[in-house]
Amino acid sequence: MSLAASPLPAQDEIQAAPAVRPWLTATLLVSICAIYAIEVMRPVGGGVKFTPSIETLVAYGALVPDLVAERGEWYRLLTAPLLHGSLLHILMNGLALWSIGPDLERRVGRTWLFVLFFLGAIGGALGSFLLNPSDIVSVGASGAIMCLIAAAFVVMFHSREARRWDLQWEMLRAVGLSLVPLIFIGSHTGIDGAAHLGGAVTGFALGGLLWLNWEGEGPAPRWRYPARLLAGLGGVLFVIAIARAGTLHHQYALTAGMIPSSEVPVGNDATLRLGPALIQQYPNDPRSHWLQGQVYQLTDVHDLGNAERELRLALADPLLRTRFLPDLRRKMEFDLAELLMETGRSAQAVELAKPFCSTLDDFMMHIYHELCPPAN
Template identity: 30%
Template sequence: MNLETEKLFWQAVHFLIVKKHYRILQISKNHQEVWLEKTENKESPIIRLLHTDLDWSNRLKTDIEMVALNGERLRKRLVRGQLNITNIYFVPLPPVDDYEHLLTNPYIPAGKRKIKVTSFIVDEAKRHISLNHLRSVFGKELVFDENLNNDIEIEIHRLRHEAISIAATRAKAEESVFESGKPLLTYFFIIVQVIIFALMELQGGSTQTSTLIQFGAKFNPLIIEGEWWRFLTPMFLHIGFLHLLMNSMALYYLGPLVERIYGNIRFLFIYIFAGFAGVLGSFIFSTNLSAGASGAIFGCFGALLYFGVVFPRLFFRTLGVNILIVLAINLMFGFTVPGIDNAGHIGGLIGGFAAAGILRFPKKRKYGTQILYFVGTAVIVMAMLQYGFSGSASVVDKQSIIILAQDYIQGEEYDKAHKVLSEFHEVEEDSTEILFLLSFTEIKRNNLDDAKDQLHRVIELDPNFHEAHYNLALVYLEENSLENAKTYAENAVKIEPKRDDYQELVENIDAFIQVNQGN
């Protein structure tokens, strides 16, 4: 091998690693071939440099095809749509036969048009032309020491040792970013949510509204009444086995990555705060009862996005494309599929990003930036809480009031049911469902006159509300107004003739009437 050409080879490698921050993908045992990577550089993300002898153009052609084949493997590994490879040969002399046509245009292999190999030769015969070409590609700051002396071997050794050492040090520093903690808490959270799911199934079923409310699901009416812990407990609950399975799998794959980057204590804060932020977002923008670890899991996405902001090169080289694709799919899924609490997902995403900004990374603190994140996050959280509890936001709707009232009624807490129904009825237009439930609580509280008024109003609004006719018949029967009771019982039968209890009530009233007439 020619020492002068080898020196140029290592000067180029040294420059790309030290000045341009390329990373070593692979290096041959004899140190004469080096593959470098810098995915942030869109024009030259992969550079392959080879110090060799090229006697004939056939060898050059075969080598270029081999570079394209390796490039296709790299493209798939990097999940790139298009990959450009800059391929540089350092040779004492170019091939003796015609070879220029192989360098005129980039090589694009047949059937694999996503790979483009741009090759050129640096040779002693056209030394200055070749070096100027290199500078045009990589910048004028690429300087070659062309002073040839007896210490050329020492200089080559120095350049090689320094370039490889710096690349190794950087690679080790990058790897250390992913070694801040072992994923212990991730598995702990998975175990906790599985145990709670089993308890919910034993207590009536995880899809039952009453069970979800009992275990602490996000339910705006109860949060308004002061049950603040419902900002935290929903992240450990799941609605059905499929919900549990999907969230557990997502946490299993995302959690360890975040925990390794941020460490155990930081991961704990990120996960819990993101879960809280997800529930807060759902509280403000969704009136539906909800539960699940989705907000906290989206917080893991948020923490990884913050990692990408601070370390963009490392992020896009290791995680970026895959994480962004998965996140985009999940957000699109949330926007297009009914029943998904996307407000909770987005709240968790923002919360995870903010929590990561407050804590940053182990041994990489920036107190000024962290304080700004903390103050900004605290202001936003307080403003959202104030907005939600002030009554300005529509955090409670008719359906949630009905669910709450039914839960109270099921627990025979009729005064509580009456209170929430009455308060909602005062601010909303007449609703047959609200009035009907309100009348039921009045019956249970022995306020029959109020119950009758409300049931009559229900029938006025909806003459086919058969349950209202039936209950009104029962009220009149309780007051011994048998004719009125018979009228409304018969109305119920006409509307819903298949109900045996309605028909039985008519028969019982007829029997009472006959007894009274006999007396």
């Protein structure tokens, strides 16, 4: 078929998107790299060099569904996408952002690019919040980047470029591969497939919206003013979220006097052997009271009265709420519930054990059937 008979217009008849320098993509890339540098240079607790500890990530605003749902720390939906867990993590996401950002910035403009990144970050964080276990710690810009890739795939249907199908196939393949951990492997790989899914779904939806409302053969989508409003809102919310994370950082960073996580004894023998020394060395850690309570129960004296007192002191410590994840409190409450059951206060024990029981599977519920009776 000759060019004149083709239903597609000639290449030079189509208005191309203006060439722009990708300074917004560069700004986003520099920003997440700078934040990663702060994580590495000002860590909380231990951790390997260039690999921030879990405590560091939580203190800087990582997404933990428990902290969002139980403490109302919604700012983590926006701070988590700006954080990264290792040098490889930031390198991979940085390369992905730079591979898709400049071209998409040229196609849709800087304002829409920022809107896509902002809404993609929220979409990815919501996917992680809704689909991951409640105690999973999630960070990374991959949800936002998946949104950019998915949106670019849809937006390119507007293009008449000769390599369009090749480019779209690469984008679709990237999105598909990013979902493999969620679909076939699960959440125990260190890759947050739920965030990828949330970002991709957001990107396909927003990309379709832009494609359907493109301005004829023009170089950019319409709705410039709504885009500016959304971009402004996104910028303000990012600033508020970062400020909130900074305000609460000192509470999560109270590591002075805390027992290193790697030194907390596991098992009765280790508790009896190591517990007394840790209690003396770290008296301000609420876990010291918890350990002391276990020591009272495990020794030949079997002092349940003092054990209960120590457990209640641990649960009353404000650091337990501001420094540790909620699952630690649930474990302490369950230990106290077992002690109450042993001393004949079964009704109090069952009520206190409920938060921990809700996290157990059927097998463990059967083992702890007295403390976790089946619902009527």
